[in-house]
Amino acid sequence: MSALLMLSTASYAAMPPQAALCGSCHGPQGQGVDPLGPRLAGLPSDYIVKQIKLFQSGKRQNVTMQPMAMTLQGDAIVAVAEYFSAFDVPMVTPHLRGEKAVYKDPTEQLVYQGDWQRVIPACVTCHGPSGHGVGEFPRLAGQQASYIKSQLLAWKEDTRSGDQNGVMATIADKLTSAEIDALAKYFSELK
Amino acid sequence: MKSHHLSWLVISLSFNMGLSAVVQAEALPDKQVELNAKAKQEGQTYLTPAPLSAIPEGEFGDKVRLGYQLFVNSQQMRDAYVGNNLNCSNCHMDAGRRANAAPLWAAYFAYPAYRKKNDKVNSFEERLQGCFTYSMNGKPPGSASKELVALSAYSYWLGMSGLMLQAGVDGAVPELSDSELLKGGKRDEMPLPESIKNVMTLEQRASLPGKGYPKIAKPAQAYSPERGKKVYVAHCQSCHGDDGQGYETLGVYSLPPLWGPQSFNWGAGMHRVNTAAYFIYENMPFGKSYQLSNQDAWDVAAFINAQERPQDPRFKGDIKALKGQYHKHQGYYGSSINGHKELGSKAYPINPKRSD
Numbered sequence: 359m360s361a362l363l364m365l366s367t368a369s370y371a372a373m374p375p376q377a378a379l380c381g382s383c384h385g386p387q388g389q390g391v392d393p394l395g396p397r398l399a400g401l402p403s404d405y406i407v408k409q410i411k412l413f414q415s416g417k418r419q420n421v422t423m424q425p426m427a428m429t430l431q432g433d434a435i436v437a438v439a440e441y442f443s444a445f446d447v448p449m450v451t452p453h454l455r456g457e458k459a460v461y462k463d464p465t466e467q468l469v470y471q472g473d474w475q476r477v478i479p480a481c482v483t484c485h486g487p488s489g490h491g492v493g494e495f496p497r498l499a500g501q502q503a504s505y506i507k508s509q510l511l512a513w514k515e516d517t518r519s520g521d522q523n524g525v526m527a528t529i530a531d532k533l534t535s536a537e538i539d540a541l542a543k544y545f546s547e548l549k
Numbered sequence: 550m551k552s553h554h555l556s557w558l559v560i561s562l563s564f565n566m567g568l569s570a571v572v573q574a575e576a577l578p579d580k581q582v583e584l585n586a587k588a589k590q591e592g593q594t595y596l597t598p599a600p601l602s603a604i605p606e607g608e609f610g611d612k613v614r615l616g617y618q619l620f621v622n623s624q625q626m627r628d629a630y631v632g633n634n635l636n637c638s639n640c641h642m643d644a645g646r647r648a649n650a651a652p653l654w655a656a657y658f659a660y661p662a663y664r665k666k667n668d669k670v671n672s673f674e675e676r677l678q679g680c681f682t683y684s685m686n687g688k689p690p691g692s693a694s695k696e697l698v699a700l701s702a703y704s705y706w707l708g709m710s711g712l713m714l715q716a717g718v719d720g721a722v723p724e725l726s727d728s729e730l731l732k733g734g735k736r737d738e739m740p741l742p743e744s745i746k747n748v749m750t751l752e753q754r755a756s757l758p759g760k761g762y763p764k765i766a767k768p769a770q771a772y773s774p775e776r777g778k779k780v781y782v783a784h785c786q787s788c789h790g791d792d793g794q795g796y797e798t799l800g801v802y803s804l805p806p807l808w809g810p811q812s813f814n815w816g817a818g819m820h821r822v823n824t825a826a827y828f829i830y831e832n833m834p835f836g837k838s839y840q841l842s843n844q845d846a847w848d849v850a851a852f853i854n855a856q857e858r859p860q861d862p863r864f865k866g867d868i869k870a871l872k873g874q875y876h877k878h879q880g881y882y883g884s885s886i887n888g889h890k891e892l893g894s895k896a897y898p899i900n901p902k903r904s905d
Contacts (some may be wrong), residue, residue: 405597452799455638456622460602472644479836484788486798493796493804497876522787528838 363413376434377441388442396505400447405496406439412520419517450499450548452487455480465540476532481541484525489499489545494522503546511539586764586827587756589607595648595759596655596711599722604706617702619696620644620653623685623800626696632687632900633859634795634802634811638686640819646707648759649831655703655760660733662755673733675700676763686859688900693731695775701730708734712754718742726853753856762827768847769804772822774887777852781799784834793856808856810897815861815882822879825850855887860896 373386381388383395386500390397398406412418414429416526430438453470461467471487472480482497491497498506513530532542533541594753599618604610619626621644623636638644645653662674674697678689690696702725709722735755753817782791789795795806806812818824830846841849863881864871868891872883882893889895898905 395795401867425785452801454622455803456618456620457818459604459617472643477837483835486796486803487801490798492798493790512810523784523834523839525787525836526839527836529836542675
């Protein structure tokens with residue numbers, strides 16, 4: 359048992375010293391500490407790098423994260439991002455578009471088909487099947503509900519930006535608060 | 550004497566080439582000949598198909614549902630009929646339901662259509678086969694195959710439910726036989742409720758507002774791939790990647806590749822700069838969070854289409870001959886541009902297997 363544990367952790371890189379501070383709110387392996395800090399494990403490292411820089415420039419606002427991000431400079435940004443990105447997160451069996459034509463649950467319909475009457479594309483178009491995340495689009499599956507909600511509200515209130523063409527802000531603007539709650543709950547429960 | 554001899558040879562050669570071109574056209578007709586795109590008009594109302602939850606239970610409804618499923622997850626036909634990483638829904642927004650994004654409901658009532666290019670009437674089924682050959686870089690399912698029946702049934706159901714809603718006709722969409730479904734809706738003998746026939750002619754139904762992609766004005770300056778590259782970096786690359794290859798998650802490319810081996814081929818309608826510009830101006834960036842200028846839409850369409858992609862399936866070994874026959878439009882096949890010596894000369898294979 360202990361040998362197995364050692365094997366499974368041995369593949370991860372040693373924690374860069376600058377990541378220790380992050381670990382206090384995001385967990386030492388980036389697993390997230392609800393409600394202090396969202397899960398970083400498994401997020402694309404490019405995405406984490408970009409977010410640190412957005413906090414530094416003020417395009418993304420958060421009273422805790424802005425000064426924290428300033429402590430990271432130079433190579434440390436990438437080192438920290440790669441460290442947390444490398445931790446495995448549970449696999450979610452992806453639900454593929456087309457598996458169903460009709461979704462009785464309006465939240466699932468929003469996730470897999472969008473609502474084009476309001477020009478809201480399906481979440482999974484950019485965030486990947488079941489919100490697995492890819493490129494600049496973070497993983498949503500298994501993320502904390504409180505965090506997903508606070509971020510959708512931040513996009514809506516323009517305290518978060520930095521997305522190309524304001525894609526996410528435009529979509530968040532159209533979501534009702536009930537939809538935001540439901541989406542946050544839906545993705546957080548995909549584990 | 551010598552010169553006579555030579556001219557005879559030239560005539561004979563061109564005659565032979567002409568003949569083989571005719572044979573070739575019959576073998577693989579251009580089913581993606583340009584639509585007569587129309588500009589958007591103020592105050593236009595568009596057909597709204599019924600929600601998918603209204604698809605009936607039973608055999609006919611199952612065909613409609615299968616059509617939807619193949620349309621949004623076309624990769625389930627990979628290797629059999631699809632030879633790239635695209636899904637139909639990549640270019641037809643909202644699973645073929647959205648106006649001005651080449652909606653299926655408008656296309657369905659535009660076929661069968663006479664095509665000058667191959668001098669024959671093309672059914673809806675044949676038009677769908679063209680999509681598989683060119684846009685999907687694959688090998689089309691056979692006539693009356695379950696895939697073509699399903700895609701026809703889905704298109705028909707969207708269109709007919711929309712017409713019925715618009716005309717205030719109650720009840721279920723009339724069920725059609727497979728052979729009727731495959732023909733398309735532009736037929737005098739097409740079964741239609743009287744109240745729909747009375748308010749719209751066959752020709753009106755064949756050119757419903759919102760069909761295809763709306764035409765936009767010509768750009769003020771000649772379109773340029775060089776300027777288009779800047780537009781691409783500023784507005785497209787977060788979804789389509791800095792190399793245009795899109796993004797894959799768990800085997801699914803919901804953010805599609807725009808050029809290269811896994812995109813549409815040199816025979817697809819979207820390789821035309823004007824078609825791509827119309828599509829992009831109306832439908833991109835995704836979710837319409839930003840409106841490109843007319844010039845930017847043309848320039849970025851030029852940039853995307855001045856890249857190598859899979860070969861035109863009508864290619865018989867001579868780029869110039871093919872260019873002369875099928876590429877007399879706004880496109881870059883056979884051109885030296887954007888750092889390419891001759892586009893098409895390094896084209897990728899048609900209909901490759903996923904494992905290739």
